[in-house]
Amino acid sequence: MLTIRNLHAGIEGKQILKGINLEVRPGEVHAIMGPNGSGKSTLASVLAGRSDYEVSNGSVEFLGKDLLELSPEKRAGEGIFLAFQYPIEIPGLTTTNFIKTAVNEVRKYRGEEPLDAVQFLKLMKEKMALMEIGQSLLSRSLNEGFSGGEKKRNEIFQMAMLEPKLAILDETDSGLDIDAIRIVANGVNKLRNKDNAVLVVTHYQRLLDHIVPDFVHVLYNGRIVKSGKKELALELEERGYDFIKNEVNEGQEA
Amino acid sequence: MKTEVFQPEKQVIDDELSTIERAVLSEYKYGFVTEIEADEAPKGLNEGTIRFISAKKKEPEWMLEWRLKAYRHWLKMEEPTWPNVKYDPIDYQDIIYYSAPKQNVKPESLDQIDPELRRTFEKLGISLDEQKRLSGVAVDAVIDSISIGTTFKEQLGELGIIFCSMSEAIQNHPDLVRKYLSSVVPITDNYFAALNSAVFSDGSFCYIPKGVRSPMELSTYFRINAENTGQFERTLIVAEEGSYVSYLEGCTAPMRDENQLHAAVVELVALDNAEIKYSTVQNWYPGNKEGKGGIYNFVTKRGICKGVNSKISWTQVETGSAITWKYPSVILKGDNSTGEFYSVAVTNNHQQADTGTKMMHLGKNTKSRIVSKGISAGFSNNSYRGLVHVNKNASNARNFSQCDSLLLGDKCGAHTFPYIEVKNNSALVEHEATTSKIGEDQIFYCNQRGIDTETAVALIINGFAKEVMRQLPMEFAVEAQKLLAISLEGSVG
Numbered sequence A: 001m002l003t004i005r006n007l008h009a010g011i012e013g014k015q016i017l018k019g020i021n022l023e024v025r026p027g028e029v030h031a032i033m034g035p036n037g038s039g040k041s042t043l044a045s046v047l048a049g050r051s052d053y054e055v056s057n058g059s060v061e062f063l064g065k066d067l068l069e070l071s072p073e074k075r076a077g078e079g080i081f082l083a084f085q086y087p088i089e090i091p092g093l094t095t096t097n098f099i100k101t102a103v104n105e106v107r108k109y110r111g112e113e114p115l116d117a118v119q120f121l122k123l124m125k126e127k128m129a130l131m132e133i134g135q136s137l138l139s140r141s142l143n144e145g146f147s148g149g150e151k152k153r154n155e156i157f158q159m160a161m162l163e164p165k166l167a168i169l170d171e172t173d174s175g176l177d178i179d180a181i182r183i184v185a186n187g188v189n190k191l192r193n194k195d196n197a198v199l200v201v202t203h204y205q206r207l208l209d210h211i212v213p214d215f216v217h218v219l220y221n222g223r224i225v226k227s228g229k230k231e232l233a234l235e236l237e238e239r240g241y242d243f244i245k246n247e248v249n250e251g252q253e254a
Numbered sequence B: 001m002k003t004e005v006f007q008p009e010k011q012v013i014d015d016e017l018s019t020i021e022r023a024v025l026s027e028y029k030y031g032f033v034t035e036i037e038a039d040e041a042p043k044g045l046n047e048g049t050i051r052f053i054s055a056k057k058k059e060p061e062w063m064l065e066w067r068l069k070a071y072r073h074w075l076k077m078e079e080p081t082w083p084n085v086k087y088d089p090i091d092y093q094d095i096i097y098y099s100a101p102k103q104n105v106k107p108e109s110l111d112q113i114d115p116e117l118r119r120t121f122e123k124l125g126i127s128l129d130e131q132k133r134l135s136g137v138a139v140d141a142v143i144d145s146i147s148i149g150t151t152f153k154e155q156l157g158e159l160g161i162i163f164c165s166m167s168e169a170i171q172n173h174p175d176l177v178r179k180y181l182s183s184v185v186p187i188t189d190n191y192f193a194a195l196n197s198a199v200f201s202d203g204s205f206c207y208i209p210k211g212v213r214s215p216m217e218l219s220t221y222f223r224i225n226a227e228n229t230g231q232f233e234r235t236l237i238v239a240e241e242g243s244y245v246s247y248l249e250g251c252t253a254p255m256r257d258e259n260q261l262h263a264a265v266v267e268l269v270a271l272d273n274a275e276i277k278y279s280t281v282q283n284w285y286p287g288n289k290e291g292k293g294g295i296y297n298f299v300t301k302r303g304i305c306k307g308v309n310s311k312i313s314w315t316q317v318e319t320g321s322a323i324t325w326k327y328p329s330v331i332l333k334g335d336n337s338t339g340e341f342y343s344v345a346v347t348n349n350h351q352q353a354d355t356g357t358k359m360m361h362l363g364k365n366t367k368s369r370i371v372s373k374g375i376s377a378g379f380s381n382n383s384y385r386g387l388v389h390v391n392k393n394a395s396n397a398r399n400f401s402q403c404d405s406l407l408l409g410d411k412c413g414a415h416t417f418p419y420i421e422v423k424n425n426s427a428l429v430e431h432e433a434t435t436s437k438i439g440e441d442q443i444f445y446c447n448q449r450g451i452d453t454e455t456a457v458a459l460i461i462n463g464f465a466k467e468v469m470r471q472l473p474m475e476f477a478v479e480a481q482k483l484l485a486i487s488l489e490g491s492v493g
Helices: A040-050 A072-078 A093-111 A117-131 A135-139 A149-164 A178-192 A204-209 A231-239 A242-253 B047-056 B063-075 B115-123 B153-158 B166-172 B172-180 B191-199 B442-446 B455-471 B475-485
Strands: A003-012 A015-023 A029-033 A051-062 A080-083 A090-094 A168-172 A195-200 A215-220 A225-229 B038-040 B099-101 B139-143 B146-150 B162-167 B204-208 B216-222 B234-239 B244-252 B261-264 B265-270 B275-282 B294-305 B312-318 B321-328 B329-332 B338-347 B352-361 B367-376 B382-389 B399-408 B414-424 B428-437
Touching: A003 B414, A015 A040, A015 A093, A015 A225, A029 B166, A040 A051, A040 A072, A040 A080, A040 A168, A051 B261, A072 A080, A072 A093, A072 A204, A072 B166, A072 B442, A080 A149, A090 A093, A090 B442, A090 B455, A093 A117, A093 A149, A093 B321, A093 B455, A117 A135, A117 A149, A117 A178, A135 A149, A149 A178, A168 A178, A168 B166, A178 A204, A195 A204, A215 A231, A215 A242, A215 B455, A225 A231, A225 A242, A231 A242, A242 B063, B038 B244, B047 B063, B047 B162, B047 B191, B115 B204, B139 B153, B139 B162, B146 B162, B146 B166, B153 B162, B162 B166, B162 B244, B166 B172, B166 B204, B172 B204, B172 B234, B191 B265, B204 B216, B204 B244, B234 B275, B265 B275, B265 B312, B275 B294, B275 B475, B294 B312, B294 B338, B312 B352, B312 B455, B312 B475, B329 B338, B329 B367, B338 B455, B352 B367, B367 B382, B367 B414, B367 B455, B382 B399, B382 B428, B399 B414, B399 B455, B442 B455, B455 B475
Parallel strands: A029 A195, A029 A215, A080 A168, A168 A195, B139 B216, B204 B234, B216 B244, B234 B265, B244 B275, B261 B294, B265 B294, B275 B312, B294 B321, B294 B329, B312 B338, B321 B352, B329 B352, B338 B367, B352 B382, B367 B399, B382 B414, B399 B428
Antiparallel strands: A003 A015, A003 A051, A215 A225, B038 B099, B139 B146, B162 B204
């Protein structure tokens, strides 16, 4: 469903991604790992369409469409969802109202009728039970005064409401304790099915104990330098990123 | 009368601008002109002009004297220069002070209103047909210098409520008018109030008798249509003991390259245990993107909580006008009285606003609450100016003020000028202020959820203004929310 070819991108003239190639098929979970500054979050932002980033080369195809041609809201309409590393606060806007607007805008994009208040509430109740999230959180202003864990759970709840085809989790585990990680991961696992895919961007292996990936890719210096099965994540955990760096550097010298 | 139709300028979107800066290209929906013959005073201001207006309205001698006194005082006054706004000097001799649509027959009832005028108001979303009207809202429709009709007069009359144009009130209820007119805003109060007193032409008068709760919203819709004219209206609301009224005003004007002056005076009087809720949705033409044209909105609004336990609440949504200069205030004279001021002021392009309130605590145990939300975009300038005064006899006075500013882009300005004068040690006065920006990251977050940028801006500003918007009467809250979004249309894009 997602095919990234030779993707080059950067910000303010600084080249960060230097030729990414990646193929994601429906039903798969891919983990993107790598040391700080390797370009993980840049990849997530470029896929979601953040305008600060400039794509200088390469292509991204999503479900047969040229993703890079689409505005961020159209990408969302097509089924791309980004769970933010730092979810944004909007004071005075209730989380429920925000999600209702999002759900109906996406429906509009897909040529579906908007949900009325009753239908929306029914859907929300359903997903609240699934995600084990309380009403009180959803009545509050969007992300305002939320704890780190609440913000991330709210991201996953939005994912549940929007039912994306490709969910990108950008460092969703950062700043969470182990219990919060488990709750968030459970949420993601409940949403997995054969038709959707998940791209987990993470620095640490610990999230992957709970969201088990089919493939692990190591991003270093703007390129995927190593790909493998879930065991690769364990190896990284054990040996640190240095062994990858050494391998890459040796390769370049040779 | 010269008539032109002004087309809204085409939107030009410059790719060089950041997304937020681009949001500032709004179009004004109410900029049309109605072609109608007008009965006008000659241009310029002198005693003759005042006599002309007074004679047109067949006013009693005392009214003419009152006007002339105001005029003579005005001649000795100087235009205020302290507001944080800039404009070229106004030539007061270049303004037409009276302009009324010519009507062959004076309409005896609403059915006889000139169809062209009726259509004008319908185009503005104001139906003068009582059957079609939003139930629960009575309207007084004012165009240029005169009121052309008031709906639901009979039904209100059965309860003893008087709701009519000021001209009619002077004719039919002279005792009430003489008793209360200029009792809150003296004719010598300030430059624009004195000018208004000299030349005011119409406005609304509401009188709620003892113990009556008005069963419907009373509202006045002000429309400027004629060219080169100024609109000077006068509104007076008196709420007798134990009564309640909710009143709303709305306003629009055609798009013109020249600035037009609107200098109104509003006075509210609340007696023992009475409550007046006054809401404004101000949408005068703000001028074009380059700052040409637009209304100068120089308005004096003041209420007095004269009786014990009385309450006056001002709510304003200010989106229009090239320049806004107004400070709806409350004199808290009665013990245990309450004053409130809720304001959302939006400035875009080259608009300037200097607005706020004055809460004058004179009585004991008086309370006031100020919530001001300023939203600035484009090259505009938005100032909050407020005074909380606690008199030496006003024991246990309480005030809470919250002034928040939201900026869109980096070429606009937001300023806060809070003045606090406390002469009684038992007073408790609190002031909070914040300034924030709509960030690209907020917009992107919404975009990523499938929400386009215009809708995202609307969500963000309505969230910001929520505390004020929920004070508006239900019928108008939705309209006002849309208006906020439209005023900033294109300021992020």
